[in-house]
Amino acid sequence: MTPGEDTLQTLPASLMTAVEALGSTFGERLVERTEFRGELTLSVDPAAWLDILTFCRDDGSTAFDQLDSLLGDHLPERAEAPFAVVAHLLSHTYGHRLRVKTALAEGQALPSVTGLWPSAGFDEREAWEMFGVVFAGHPDLRRLLTTDDFEGFPLRKDFPLKGTVGGRVRTDLRGKI
Amino acid sequence: MSDHGAHGAVDAAGQGDHGAHGAVDATPPVTGRPTQEELAERKARTRVPPERSGDIMTISMGPQHPSMHGVYRAVLDLDGEVIVAVRPEIGNLHRGLEKLCEERTYHQIIPLTDRLDYISGFAMNHGFCEAAETLMQVEVPPRAQYIRTIASELCRVSNHIMWLGVHIMDLGTQTFFVICFRDREYVLDLFEMLTGARLTHSFARIGGVAKDLPDGFEHRCRKVIDFLPKRVAEYERIVKHNRIYYKRAKGVGIFTADDCYAWRVTGPPLRSAGVARDLRKDEPYAAYGEVDFEVAVEYNADVYDRFLVRMKEIRESCKIIRQCLDQMPDGDFLARDAAHTLPRKRDVLRESGAMIQDFNQVFRGPQVPKGEVYRSIEVPKGEMGVYIRSEGGPRPARVRFSTPSFYHGQAVPPLVEGETIADMVAIFASIDVVLGDCDR
Numbered sequence: 001m002t003p004g005e006d007t008l009q010t011l012p013a014s015l016m017t018a019v020e021a022l023g024s025t026f027g028e029r030l031v032e033r034t035e036f037r038g039e040l041t042l043s044v045d046p047a048a049w050l051d052i053l054t055f056c057r058d059d060g061s062t063a064f065d066q067l068d069s070l071l072g073d074h075l076p077e078r079a080e081a082p083f084a085v086v087a088h089l090l091s092h093t094y095g096h097r098l099r100v101k102t103a104l105a106e107g108q109a110l111p112s113v114t115g116l117w118p119s120a121g122f123d124e125r126e127a128w129e130m131f132g133v134v135f136a137g138h139p140d141l142r143r144l145l146t147t148d149d150f151e152g153f154p155l156r157k158d159f160p161l162k163g164t165v166g167g168r169v170r171t172d173l174r175g176k177i
Numbered sequence: 178m179s180d181h182g183a184h185g186a187v188d189a190a191g192q193g194d195h196g197a198h199g200a201v202d203a204t205p206p207v208t209g210r211p212t213q214e215e216l217a218e219r220k221a222r223t224r225v226p227p228e229r230s231g232d233i234m235t236i237s238m239g240p241q242h243p244s245m246h247g248v249y250r251a252v253l254d255l256d257g258e259v260i261v262a263v264r265p266e267i268g269n270l271h272r273g274l275e276k277l278c279e280e281r282t283y284h285q286i287i288p289l290t291d292r293l294d295y296i297s298g299f300a301m302n303h304g305f306c307e308a309a310e311t312l313m314q315v316e317v318p319p320r321a322q323y324i325r326t327i328a329s330e331l332c333r334v335s336n337h338i339m340w341l342g343v344h345i346m347d348l349g350t351q352t353f354f355v356i357c358f359r360d361r362e363y364v365l366d367l368f369e370m371l372t373g374a375r376l377t378h379s380f381a382r383i384g385g386v387a388k389d390l391p392d393g394f395e396h397r398c399r400k401v402i403d404f405l406p407k408r409v410a411e412y413e414r415i416v417k418h419n420r421i422y423y424k425r426a427k428g429v430g431i432f433t434a435d436d437c438y439a440w441r442v443t444g445p446p447l448r449s450a451g452v453a454r455d456l457r458k459d460e461p462y463a464a465y466g467e468v469d470f471e472v473a474v475e476y477n478a479d480v481y482d483r484f485l486v487r488m489k490e491i492r493e494s495c496k497i498i499r500q501c502l503d504q505m506p507d508g509d510f511l512a513r514d515a516a517h518t519l520p521r522k523r524d525v526l527r528e529s530g531a532m533i534q535d536f537n538q539v540f541r542g543p544q545v546p547k548g549e550v551y552r553s554i555e556v557p558k559g560e561m562g563v564y565i566r567s568e569g570g571p572r573p574a575r576v577r578f579s580t581p582s583f584y585h586g587q588a589v590p591p592l593v594e595g596e597t598i599a600d601m602v603a604i605f606a607s608i609d610v611v612l613g614d615c616d617r
Contacts, residue, residue, distance in 0.1 A: 036548045037311050065438045068553065069562045069579035088551050088562065088579075092438060092452075095459060099551060119441035122267075122587040145268035145616060154276060161280055 011040055014094035018062040026052055041099040049085075049102050050111040056089055056098070057116050064089035064098065067117035072127030074156045081105050083133055087113070104133060112138040130155035210451065210476040213433050220431040220478075224595030230256055240269050244347045244602045247612030249586060251601075258597045263590040267583075270616040278576040282542030283309050283383055284519060286576070291377040293580055294614035296339055297332035299372070300556040302381035305578075307462055308552035308563035309383050313517045313545055318509040319464070321385035323501045326464040327398070328371065328380060329556075330494040330501075334405060335364040336557035336609075337487040341412060344484070344606040348425050353415060360408050363401045370394055382519055383543065384512030395502055402495040409491050416484065426481035430592050430604035433478055440588035443581055444559030445486045446608050450478035456555040468500040480607040517543040542571020558582055558609050582614035 019040065023030060029052070032043040044052050056064045066089070073084040081103035089098045104110060112135040113120045124135040125144040132153040135141060143150060152159055211219065234255045240248035248269035254262040274293065278286050290305045291298040303325055310317060317325075342357025365375045370391055372380040380387050416422050437447045447454055455472040457465040473489030475482035512518050515534045524531035547569045553562040559581025566575040585608040592608065593601045 037314070037550050039550060041549070066441055068441065068560075069551070069564060069577065071564060071575075071577040071579075073566065073575050075574075086549075086564070088564070092454065097551070099549075117441070118439050118591075119584055119587065122583060143268075145271040147268075154273065157279075159276075161276060 010038060011035065012094070012096050014061075014091075015040060015096040015098065018056075018059075018091075018094075018096065018098070021059060021061040022052065022055065025055060039097065039099060041101060044100055044102050046102045046104055046108065046110055050113065052100065053087065053089075053113050053116055056100070062098075063091045063093040065092050066090040067113070067119055067123075068097070070113070070120050070123035070127065072131035072133050072155070074131055076157050078103065081108075083108075083131055085110055085127060085133060106132075107134070109134040109136040111136050114138055129153070132156070213435065213451070216431060216433045216450065216478050217435075219428070220433060223428055223431060232256065233261060238598075238601075240266075244605065246343065246606065246610055247615075249605075249610060249612055249615070251589060251605075253598065253601075255598060258599070260593050260596055260598060260601060263593055265586055265589050267586055267612070267615050270612045272617070274617045275576050275578070278573060280572070282571040283313075283545065283573065284538060284542065286573075287381060287383075288377070288379040290578075291379050292613055293578060293617060294556065294558060294582065294611050295376055296611055297336040297557045298374075298376055299328045299368075299378045299380055300332045300336075300554075301561070301578075302379060303329050303463070304552070304554045304556060304561045304563050306381040306383055307554055308550055308565050309545075311552050312548060312550045312565055312567060313383065313543060315384045315512050315514050315517050317385055318512055319506045320389075320508045321510045321512070322464040323505050324386045324390060324510060325381060326468070327498050327501045328368075328378070328386070329463065330497050331364055331367060331371075333494045333557040334491050335361050335368075337491050338364070340487060340606075340609050341416070341484070344603075345416060345422070347602050347606045348422065356415075357412075360405070363404070367394070367398055367401055370397065382511060384514055384518035385510050387511075389510045390505075395505075398498065399502060402498050405495050406492050409488050413488060417488075423481065425600075425603050426484065426607075427479060428477070429480045429600045430596065430607060431478050432588075432592055436588075436591060440591060441584040442559070442588050442608070443584075444555070444557070444609075445473075445483050445490065446478075446585070447559075448473055449475045449482040449486045451476040456553060456560055460553070462552075462554055464501060465497075467504065468497050470497050470500075480603050483607045517545070545569065545571065545573075553579075556581065558611065558614065559585065578617055580614045580617065582610045582612070583617070586610050586612075586615045 026048060029045045029048040030042055031045060034041045056062045068088040068090045070087045073086060074082060075084060076082050083104040084101055085104065086099060086101040089100065110133060112124055114124065122144060124138050125141060127133050128135060128141055129143045129146055130153055235252065236255060237250060237252050239245035239250035250266040252264040252266065253260055274289050277289055286305060287302055290301040293301045338357050338361045342354040346354040368378060369375050371394060372378040432442065432446060432450060434450045434452045437450055451474060453472045453474045458472055470493045473486045473493060475485050511521055519538050520531035520534040525535045545567045547567055549566040551562055551564045553560050561581055562579035564577040565573050568574045589605060592604050596604065
């Protein structure tokens with residue numbers, strides 16, 4: 001990945017304008033800006049997550065009206081902030097795309113963006129059940145793909161691929177689910 | 178059912194046309210092109226029931242309900258026949274594909290992607306390969322791009338035909354289901370000839386496709402695509418003007434463009450809301466930039482228009498396939514890139530270089546740079562995004578398939594709340610959810 005201003009020239013002009021608007025509004029809360037394979041990634045401060053995404057949706061120069069994908073990630077080599085949440089935004093007005101990501105420590109909560117794009121509901125539930133990233137303000141943060149009594153976070157790198165972890169049948173939940 | 182008084186409404190342009198003749202003749206109601214505001218207003222009118230008893234009954238629809246298209250479970254709160262609230266429950270088919278991807282090389286992931294949307298397996302292979310090729314910067318030869326385009330469009334045809342059969346069966350006709358499956362069989366036979374498999378094709382490779390077009394494929398394919406548009410006309414004769422279907426589908430499940438953006442509903446449901454959004458046109462990949470086709474758009478955003486959009490798409494797909502066969506370039510069907518692609522199988526036991534390449538790719542895997550990519554392609558059900566993060570080496574560190582059914586399954590509550598339980602069957606079928614795609 002090659003950070004820097006000169007590599008950004010290959011990106012669409014509308015996206016450049018959007019990024020300039022974001023840069024002038026949020027300044028150093030945009031931690032890093034990288035371009036790789038024609039895609040732009042903004043790494044942001046988790047405290048500014050909701051503000052930046054709100055700006056991305058509502059500002060006329062950015063106009064990201066669709067959240068194409070929101071996912072969690074685990075990078076155990078980053079000891080102080082091993083988790084990541086990555087959002088892919090898409091603008092139907094301009095046709096440009098942007099990736100916004102943030103790094104999180106174990107147990108650190110991130111504000112939910114379901115108020116901005118309701119499609120984030122399932123994505124955030126999945127990121128929570130797979131990685132243990134808590135989304136504050138999510139209306140219904142339950143397990144989505146695994147069973148309700150599953151234990152552990154299966155997409156973390158330390159979760160084994162084989163074995164019987166989380167396979168216990170909990171009879172005490174019978175009739176309550 | 179819903180309020181049918183709304184559907185005879187003629188828009189301003191339609192009125193003007195009639196006015197020019199001086200008198201309004203007794204033609205069928207003009208469908209017109211409602212604006213988004215009119216659609217929102219129509220939606221609000223059809224969704225609010227006249228009166229409610231306040232006596233709520235909760236029932237569980239699925240995971241083994243015949244109209245639920247797989248193991249989708251919807252917990253419905255009903256007031257009489259009207260749906261007050263829905264809680265979708267998915268995950269009964271979760272197989273941990275993304276975790277499995279992290280343990281496999283890029284070549285080994287391709288057969289897993291078939292199992293996402295098993296109705297249109299090749300389109301899923303294609304999406305993953307597009308993302309992996311962007312990451313590895315592999316140049317795909319033109320012949321491979323054309324073969325991929327043909328296979329992707331055959332997927333779309335077979336998916337839409339099967340969708341139609343199942344959708345109409347949900348609304349109570351058994352015979353039509355058999356007609357559709359008969360016609361889908363011709364497409365599956367083509368796939369069998371091309372890839373060796375009928376459903377789980379695993380046909381795309383990093384840098385191309387697994388095999389060249391077999392002898393006689395072009396002739397058979399031309400026969401099928403000449404014949405399918407006639408079948409589509411037959412479907413339309415049976416379904417489009419069918420009074421029962423019209424009453425069940427027209428004006429039901431209205432979902433405006435803004436709703437679609439908010440809930441990330443893409444593909445035919447979005448195009449039925451008057452948005453000409455198609456990644457094949459907007460962000461061309463494979464050979465779509467070199468063929469001429471139209472984006473199928475309808476304007477009423479209801480179940481009926483989703484049917485019309487899909488029928489148009491079958492016709493356009495046949496057009497694309499015909500152009501691809503006409504313009505098919507010569508050359509390689511797989512890129513010659515020793516660092517990232519498999520060699521051609523024929524060469525492996527004949528040339529030492531190919532043998533070394535095969536050994537390297539199978540035992541070591543492709544050598545991929547560090548980085549992350551997200552590529553989105555238009556699969557039959559909507560837009561599928563594939564996110565790959567690589568830390569170098571032959572295996573991805575994280576793969577995420579943002580599949581259309583996942584988001585369409587999530588959008589069921591805003592689609593059906595306020596409609597009746599009989600309409601839910603039609604609406605759920607119209608957004609085309611496949612649970613393999615949804616649960617991953």
